[in-house]
Amino acid sequence: MEVDNKTIPGPSVFSSNSNERSFQSSIPWIEKxxxxxxxxIVGNEEAINRLKTFAISGNAPNIILSGPPGIGKxxxxxxxxxxxxxxxxxxxxxxxxxxxERGIDTVRNKIKMFAxxxxxxxxxxxxxxxxxxxxSMTEGAQQALRRTMEIYSRTTRFALACNNSEKxxxxxxxxxxxxxxxxxxxxxxxxxxxxxxxxxxxxxxxDGLEAIVFTAQGDMRQALNNLQSTFxxxxxxxxLNVFKVCDEPHPLxxxxxxxxxxxxxxxxxxxxxxxLWKLGYAPEDIIGNIFKVAKNLEIKEQLKLEFxxxxxxxxxxxxxxxxxxxxxxxxxxxxxxxxMNQEKVNFNS
Amino acid sequence: MEKISxxxxxxxxxxxxxxxxxxxSFDSFTSDNVTQVKKPFTSRKRAIHQTGSRVPFxxxxxxxxxxxxxxxxxxxxxxxxxxxxxxxxxxxxxxxxVARNSCNKYLILNGPCGCGKTTVLRxxxxxxxxxxxxxxxxLDRDYNSDLISDDQNYQNAVEIFDQFLSRATRYPSLLSTxxxxxxxxxxxxxxxxQNSDTLHDIVRKxxxxxxxxxxxxxxxDIIARNLFPETLRKECNMQTINFNPVHCKAxxxxxxxxxxxxxxxxxxxxxxxxxxxSSGGDLRSAILKLYFNIVKLDNETEKDKVTTTCxxxxxxxxxxxxxxRVLYSKRNSGxxxxxxxHDPNDxxxxxxxxxVTFVGFLRENYxxxxxxxxxxxxxxxxxxxxxxxxxxxxxxxxMMGVAFAIRGLMVENNKPAKSFxxxxxxxxxxxxxxxxxxxxxxxxxxxxxxxxxxxxxxLPLLDKSSYVxxxxxxxxxxxxxxxxxxxxxxxxxxxxxxxSIQLDRISDSNQPCDSTLKGGSIYHFGTT
Numbered sequence: 062m063e064v065d066n067k068t069i070p071g072p073s074v075f076s077s078n079s080n081e082r083s084f085q086s087s088i089p090w091i092e093k094x095x096x097x098x099x100x101x102i103v104g105n106e107e108a109i110n111r112l113k114t115f116a117i118s119g120n121a122p123n124i125i126l127s128g129p130p131g132i133g134k135x136x137x138x139x140x141x142x143x144x145x146x147x148x149x150x151x152x153x154x155x156x157x158x159x160x161x162e163r164g165i166d167t168v169r170n171k172i173k174m175f176a177x178x179x180x181x182x183x184x185x186x187x188x189x190x191x192x193x194x195x196x197s198m199t200e201g202a203q204q205a206l207r208r209t210m211e212i213y214s215r216t217t218r219f220a221l222a223c224n225n226s227e228k229x230x231x232x233x234x235x236x237x238x239x240x241x242x243x244x245x246x247x248x249x250x251x252x253x254x255x256x257x258x259x260x261x262x263x264x265x266x267x268d269g270l271e272a273i274v275f276t277a278q279g280d281m282r283q284a285l286n287n288l289q290s291t292f293x294x295x296x297x298x299x300x301l302n303v304f305k306v307c308d309e310p311h312p313l314x315x316x317x318x319x320x321x322x323x324x325x326x327x328x329x330x331x332x333x334x335x336x337l338w339k340l341g342y343a344p345e346d347i348i349g350n351i352f353k354v355a356k357n358l359e360i361k362e363q364l365k366l367e368f369x370x371x372x373x374x375x376x377x378x379x380x381x382x383x384x385x386x387x388x389x390x391x392x393x394x395x396x397x398x399x400x401m402n403q404e405k406v407n408f409n410s
Numbered sequence: 411m412e413k414i415s416x417x418x419x420x421x422x423x424x425x426x427x428x429x430x431x432x433x434x435s436f437d438s439f440t441s442d443n444v445t446q447v448k449k450p451f452t453s454r455k456r457a458i459h460q461t462g463s464r465v466p467f468x469x470x471x472x473x474x475x476x477x478x479x480x481x482x483x484x485x486x487x488x489x490x491x492x493x494x495x496x497x498x499x500x501x502x503x504x505x506x507x508v509a510r511n512s513c514n515k516y517l518i519l520n521g522p523c524g525c526g527k528t529t530v531l532r533x534x535x536x537x538x539x540x541x542x543x544x545x546x547x548x549l550d551r552d553y554n555s556d557l558i559s560d561d562q563n564y565q566n567a568v569e570i571f572d573q574f575l576s577r578a579t580r581y582p583s584l585l586s587t588x589x590x591x592x593x594x595x596x597x598x599x600x601x602x603x604q605n606s607d608t609l610h611d612i613v614r615k616x617x618x619x620x621x622x623x624x625x626x627x628x629x630x631d632i633i634a635r636n637l638f639p640e641t642l643r644k645e646c647n648m649q650t651i652n653f654n655p656v657h658c659k660a661x662x663x664x665x666x667x668x669x670x671x672x673x674x675x676x677x678x679x680x681x682x683x684x685x686x687x688s689s690g691g692d693l694r695s696a697i698l699k700l701y702f703n704i705v706k707l708d709n710e711t712e713k714d715k716v717t718t719t720c721x722x723x724x725x726x727x728x729x730x731x732x733x734x735r736v737l738y739s740k741r742n743s744g745x746x747x748x749x750x751x752h753d754p755n756d757x758x759x760x761x762x763x764x765x766v767t768f769v770g771f772l773r774e775n776y777x778x779x780x781x782x783x784x785x786x787x788x789x790x791x792x793x794x795x796x797x798x799x800x801x802x803x804x805x806x807x808x809m810m811g812v813a814f815a816i817r818g819l820m821v822e823n824n825k826p827a828k829s830f831x832x833x834x835x836x837x838x839x840x841x842x843x844x845x846x847x848x849x850x851x852x853x854x855x856x857x858x859x860x861x862x863x864x865x866x867x868x869l870p871l872l873d874k875s876s877y878v879x880x881x882x883x884x885x886x887x888x889x890x891x892x893x894x895x896x897x898x899x900x901x902x903x904x905x906x907x908x909x910s911i912q913l914d915r916i917s918d919s920n921q922p923c924d925s926t927l928k929g930g931s932i933y934h935f936g937t938t
Contacts, residue, residue, distance in 0.1 A: 122698050201600050201604075204603065214477060214479075231523050231630070235523035235524045235694050236694065238702040243759075243762070279759070361747040362748065362817070369813060369814050373795070373807065373811065376806065380802055381802070
């Protein structure tokens with residue numbers, strides 16, 4: 062399984078022989094490898110191609126990008142701003158995210174002030190106001206924004222990024238072109254991770270990369286952060302190290318446990334659960350991983366449905382506060398019973 | 411335009427020399443000076459600079475930066491897309507006003523986004539020779555800011571608004587060529603949204619002394635109701651004109667007009683119908699979408715043009731595809747049981763709307779896609795479990811809820827109905843109900859369920875003779891049942907009767923499906 066470039070010693074990257082090196086290593090990879098041009102952005106090709114057109118032709122409409130975290134919304138907007146404005150980027154872009162104060166005052170004052178500022182730009186180019194995590198803005202602030210959008214539309218365009226476009230009020234949605242970003246596929250994630258592993262000379266095993274992709278669940282930021290923390294901690298990406306760093310129950314163990322349940326062997330299944338419990342994982346993490354694994358388990362759809370139901374209800378109880386080992390063991394017992402019933406049905410038919 | 415700005419700057423100088431600040435009372439609003447800049451609190455020198463720089467600001471070289479919305483703004487009544495009747499209503503109001511001059515001074519235009527409220531007003535006002543003065547909420551002044559040295563300069567937002575109205579209505583513009591004037595208020599100061607009483611006082615005051623018409627434009631029912639309650643409307647003789655979403659044909663016609671004027675043709679893969687549907691009768695959004703999809707680089711050829719399908723307003727098309735995949739699930743039988751053609755996990759990943767909304771869609775549509783009452787019962791059972799998972803405000807359990815609802819319906823629906831019926835929106839998202847849901851807890855503090863349940867299952871069934879409502883509660887109950895023929899309760903009864911017939915037909919149906927039919931949220935599972 063080991064891939065050939067493991068011969069490159071990991072720690073050498075961190076040896077502080079040259080100052081530049083040590084400085085480089087202190088930048089999070091997620092920033093270091095943040096795409097600078099549209100071509101580097103992974104996934105959502107259609108939307109990005111369209112924005113690329115606007116970046117060159119200018120006169121882009123107001124846009125809203127919505128989608129789950131870690132799929133390149135902010136990166137896309139920054140690329141758009143960079144391509145559109147070039148050298149004027151610093152003075153012609155106002156970026157506000159949820160950590161900035163963003164009440165009505167800010168919208169009224171900061172944003173309006175910026176919109177009123179005169180910046181010399183070539184025709185067709187506009188100042189850009191970037192509102193990251195726009196769904197966390199209060200409704201009042203959004204209301205205040207909507208007229209501003211129209212009044213200054215000749216000089217200023219807005220780019221909003223949000224996780225959930227339903228939290229953006231209707232009048233703003235009506236004034237913007239909405240682009241919905243989809244989760245990245247595992248293959249897209251893997252390709253990017255491989256590329257970075259090459260550049261950073263990271264030694265890895267295939268199951269390690271698989272583990273990174275599994276823990277990330279379509280979130281590029283998470284993937285790169287996990288990759289870097291594993292690398293910083295162990296200098297080698299193997300599935301064992303990844304799950305140590307990300308502190309999640311190993312999915313292979315969980316899978317094994319569920320397969321024991323399918324066979325109806327409660328004692329073997331319980332042994333694994335007790336082991337996980339002893340390792341000190343939080344019940345929320347255990348049940349979360351059980352769900353993730355059960356979703357992709359190779360069993361009959363009917364049985365899978367029943368499994369998912371029990372897992373969901375157990376999760377609910379854990380969330381409500383009953384996070385004892387008893388609940389998790391009870392889940393295993395129920396799953397065993399379900400698969401035994403299923404077998405009985407099969408036998409009868 | 412130049413004249414106005416000069417005039418403005420003179421006014422600024424005049425006023426500031428007297429050490430008192432005038433708020434943007436003389437903001438005149440015509441179709442070509444939208445970029446007006448208002449700075450009520452800067453120093454005198456700064457203010458002149460600002461207004462002075464305004465002229466090159468909107469130079470002709472900026473032509474390229476004009477969006478289609480401005481470029482193709484209707485200039486005469488023939489270009490308008492709204493229904494003739496509505497147009498006539500607005501015209502009648504103007505005629506009445508001109509004829510009797512002082513009778514009804516207030517007009518409220520209410521309607522969804524992008525249906526042309528302001529545009530209609532502007533066009534008609536021009537026709538009747540009215541100039542429009544628009545209120546734009548000025549920048550807030552920080553009470554402690556260095557810019558304000560003495561406290562007497564400080565004014566609160568209500569005062570500023572009040573002064574704006576009194577100045578703008580009383581004094582004619584010196585340089586305007588139009589005889590008549592109307593005030594447009596669209597950008598309500600935030601204080602009114604929180605505390606509408608202050609606005610009511612102002613409205614009452616100006617009903618007595620005002621000399622020129624004031625038009626309020628709202629696009630949210632709940633805000634409109636709040637700002638202008640029925641009693642106030644009657645008291646001050648305010649006329650309300652409600653606008654509807656723009657009709658399909660009108661939207662398409664407008665888009666075609668733009669295409670003609672732009673001298674471009676539609677790429678083969680974009681359909682105007684499709685754009686209309688995704689915009690839901692919002693012309694502004696439709697034009698933006700058209701623009702977004704059609705603009706291309708000069709050297710770009712049709713061949714390498716990639717169009718996006720993901721800029722729908724609420725993703726109707728993709729959503730319905732997903733619903734179809736769930737409700738008309740196809741199975742491929744394999745050696746080890748069947749497999750679904752579309753993996754439930756992939757469907758789950760593709761869901762881009764809120765979990766509760768998606769399950770709402772499933773719940774609204776699943777019954778007619780089933781061909782067997784036993785499966786319906788099982789599916790209702792599964793949905794009710796999903797509902798339990800969705801009650802917690804926890805992202806993970808919510809995801810599980812959707813996953814379970816999708817998988818449950820796909821598994822239980824072993825013989826999907828053959829005929830295809832169009833999908834409908836969940837009742838809960840019908841017009842009006844969503845807006846009520848926000849303040850349902852404050853109005854009905856005694857109910858502890860989710861607001862969806864209160865609206866759909868509790869309120870319609872309350873015994874009106876024994877339960878005493880106060881005014882705000884009455885309003886909500888009425889809006890849940892009122893007006894529309896398809897009230898929630900009627901539909902529920904209809905659904906129940908339809909099912910009792912089906913249940914009679916099937917003799918051995920002892921499945922507990924009656925309780926789930928009322929919407930599928932049962933709570934006694936919660937403690938299993």
